[in-house]
Amino acid sequence: MTFLNPALLLGLLAAAIPIVLHFLNLRKLRTIDFSTLAFLKELQKTKIRRIKLKQWLLLLLRVLIIVFLVMAFARPTLKTIFIGESSAAKTTAVIILDNTFSMSVVGEKGSRLNNFKQIAKNLLNNFQPGDEIALLTFSSISQAVPSSNLAQVKKEIDETEISNISRTINEAMIKAVQILFASKNFNKEIYLLSDLQKNRLANSASELSQIGKNLTPDTRLYIWESNASDVTNLGIEELKPNNQIYEPGKEVGFSALVKNYSNVSVNENVVSFFVNGKRSAQKNISLAGGELKEVSFETTLQDTGLVEFYAELEDDAVLYDNKRFFSIFIPSKLSLLILYDKAEDLKFVKLALGIPNSRVNLNEMKLEQLASANLNKHDVLLLVGSESLREKKSLSDYISGGGNIIAMPGSQSTLTGFQNLCKSMQVSVPSSVVGKAGSPDSFTQFSKTDFQHPLLKNIFEEKTKSQIESPEIFYYFKNTISSNGKNIITLVDNSSFLSEHQLGKGKVLLFNSAPVLSWNTFPLKAFFAPLITKSLLYCSVKSDNDSTIVCGEEAVANISNAPTQQVVVKSPSGVDEYFDIDSLTNKKYFQYKNTNEAGTYKIFSNNTLLDYFSVNHDWRESVLEYSTESEFAEYLSKIGYEGKLVTLSSDKDYLKEIYQSRFGTELWKYFLIVVMMLAIAESLLARSTKKDLTL
Numbered sequence: 001m002t003f004l005n006p007a008l009l010l011g012l013l014a015a016a017i018p019i020v021l022h023f024l025n026l027r028k029l030r031t032i033d034f035s036t037l038a039f040l041k042e043l044q045k046t047k048i049r050r051i052k053l054k055q056w057l058l059l060l061l062r063v064l065i066i067v068f069l070v071m072a073f074a075r076p077t078l079k080t081i082f083i084g085e086s087s088a089a090k091t092t093a094v095i096i097l098d099n100t101f102s103m104s105v106v107g108e109k110g111s112r113l114n115n116f117k118q119i120a121k122n123l124l125n126n127f128q129p130g131d132e133i134a135l136l137t138f139s140s141i142s143q144a145v146p147s148s149n150l151a152q153v154k155k156e157i158d159e160t161e162i163s164n165i166s167r168t169i170n171e172a173m174i175k176a177v178q179i180l181f182a183s184k185n186f187n188k189e190i191y192l193l194s195d196l197q198k199n200r201l202a203n204s205a206s207e208l209s210q211i212g213k214n215l216t217p218d219t220r221l222y223i224w225e226s227n228a229s230d231v232t233n234l235g236i237e238e239l240k241p242n243n244q245i246y247e248p249g250k251e252v253g254f255s256a257l258v259k260n261y262s263n264v265s266v267n268e269n270v271v272s273f274f275v276n277g278k279r280s281a282q283k284n285i286s287l288a289g290g291e292l293k294e295v296s297f298e299t300t301l302q303d304t305g306l307v308e309f310y311a312e313l314e315d316d317a318v319l320y321d322n323k324r325f326f327s328i329f330i331p332s333k334l335s336l337l338i339l340y341d342k343a344e345d346l347k348f349v350k351l352a353l354g355i356p357n358s359r360v361n362l363n364e365m366k367l368e369q370l371a372s373a374n375l376n377k378h379d380v381l382l383l384v385g386s387e388s389l390r391e392k393k394s395l396s397d398y399i400s401g402g403g404n405i406i407a408m409p410g411s412q413s414t415l416t417g418f419q420n421l422c423k424s425m426q427v428s429v430p431s432s433v434v435g436k437a438g439s440p441d442s443f444t445q446f447s448k449t450d451f452q453h454p455l456l457k458n459i460f461e462e463k464t465k466s467q468i469e470s471p472e473i474f475y476y477f478k479n480t481i482s483s484n485g486k487n488i489i490t491l492v493d494n495s496s497f498l499s500e501h502q503l504g505k506g507k508v509l510l511f512n513s514a515p516v517l518s519w520n521t522f523p524l525k526a527f528f529a530p531l532i533t534k535s536l537l538y539c540s541v542k543s544d545n546d547s548t549i550v551c552g553e554e555a556v557a558n559i560s561n562a563p564t565q566q567v568v569v570k571s572p573s574g575v576d577e578y579f580d581i582d583s584l585t586n587k588k589y590f591q592y593k594n595t596n597e598a599g600t601y602k603i604f605s606n607n608t609l610l611d612y613f614s615v616n617h618d619w620r621e622s623v624l625e626y627s628t629e630s631e632f633a634e635y636l637s638k639i640g641y642e643g644k645l646v647t648l649s650s651d652k653d654y655l656k657e658i659y660q661s662r663f664g665t666e667l668w669k670y671f672l673i674v675v676m677m678l679a680i681a682e683s684l685l686a687r688s689t690k691k692d693l694t695l
Helices: 006-024 037-073 112-126 140-144 148-161 169-182 341-354 367-372 394-400 413-423 527-538 628-636 654-663 667-693
Strands: 076-078 089-095 132-137 187-193 222-225 234-241 251-260 266-273 278-287 292-300 304-311 323-330 334-340 360-367 380-384 404-408 431-437 444-450 473-476 486-491 496-503 506-511 555-558 566-570 576-580 589-592 599-605 610-618 643-648
Touching: 006 037, 037 667, 089 112, 089 148, 089 169, 112 148, 112 266, 112 323, 112 334, 112 506, 112 654, 132 140, 132 169, 132 496, 140 169, 140 187, 140 394, 148 643, 187 304, 222 628, 234 304, 234 323, 251 431, 251 576, 266 292, 266 323, 266 341, 266 628, 278 292, 323 599, 323 610, 334 341, 341 380, 360 367, 380 527, 394 404, 394 413, 394 506, 394 628, 404 413, 404 496, 404 527, 413 506, 431 527, 506 527, 555 610, 628 643, 643 654
Parallel strands: 089 132, 089 187, 187 222, 222 643, 334 360, 334 380, 380 404, 404 506
Antiparallel strands: 234 251, 251 292, 266 278, 266 304, 304 323, 431 473, 444 486, 486 496, 496 506, 555 589, 566 576, 566 599, 599 610
């Protein structure tokens, strides 16, 4: 037991007053002569002993009354954990304030975030000068720094707003442990102001470590009871294109995956589809509790350049997951660079593309001149040949930076030369040569075709037609596709004729037979021209890889084609952020971290669009299921936390409970009850003693 006001214990000196008065007021018995003296003397001795015993008891009761009264005012405290001179020890506290968008849910008392912000400000009243407090919000975990300036901490709390960034409680706990571990103060506390979303305790069990072992058993962790009620919340988990060939004036399709995160059915919710900020389609959707449904939109594409798409739901309990973004760049005029070994090999390809073509800005160059070319100025590279390839790294850099290549052997290509070309592009490498050039006596044909691939989907004007008339292939490189590629057209021997390979932001369409009649009859077939044309259109559009960047993640932009030394990042809300290329570690690829908003970010240099990317919310933040106290305690056990867990309620005097858990349970009320009982006993005993003295 300890005392919160130990100075008042000096009042115990007052307990000496009854003792002094007792000795000053001792009565001397008077001598009275009486006839039956022997009997009376015996009677007198018995009475005196009884009176003296009562007087000593009265003295004891009066001393105890003063002692217990003084101790009550000194605020005695019964402590469950010994923390030394707690009333004098300094405290380091970490206030973890969850400002993810699940905290935007509004209840009877306002939004969850605003309620917890008020609690956080109230907590500051429990600290003393010299205590250190670190405010740790989920949107800025790494920026949390302990401060003794309570006014500044209060200002930071007031300025905290809902963020699109999703973080786990485990990430916040790691930072909190680091702060407390570095602190020299004796008392250490964590205040977790969160709705304790079940799936946001941690991303996975594998990321949990014994971080709690770095905290002493004296550490106290406070959480608040969840008053969350069931709310209706829908969200868009994905927006994806249904076709990847985009032409102005042609129809495009997109699908939105909509999820009902609540347990109740939702009927006739409106889902709208926007192109460059204009509503172009709208549908109604009904979802049972927990149901995921795909909604398809079709619209006619009118714009070129950077085209921004997004789907949007009607307002519900959580607004931040009602939109999802996707962007593509459709050049108004294609910049095509053809690289070749032999110019004659381009005859049928150029005829198929309609060269000269008003929509194509064509540049031609021998493959041996690759090192002198600025590849980033071109939307698509078309390689016909392999033997004169000298510089190899530029091809892989072009692809990884978002460039697209159509590659095929030329009439002079050898196995070794084509293998080197494939290696330089980091795609599947052919293993052998099959057949003989210029020898039509022996040939192979197509076996399987993927009609769901954008290149072959709707390639026929006749909707009922579903088979391609196979050309006769006399000579080809046998190629088995690796894990980073997929077959589009497969030959009878299960090797690939045409395949697609995704590498970074770019892709490669790989043909394994040359577009010349000495190798095959492919250029003579009716589908040759539309396939080559669609291949060019397919590769000319740069998408943002299905918008896989979530808010708070780092994005990488290609700035290698910047005309000046300054780049500007324009956020979805229109805020510009300037960077000097000379200050960047990598002068070609810019790593951008300030992706706090959902939407499309654009990177410019001297008004030239260099790159872009779409950022979306983390759908896991939309799942409004909450951890129980036992589930949270289980998480603490997994991270090795051995301190005290205290669950509080916002409807009760949580400041008092925190104070008691810090210093112990105050006993002054019980001491006053003892004082009252002693006073009653003293009053009764004093009255009895007075009667004895008057007799």
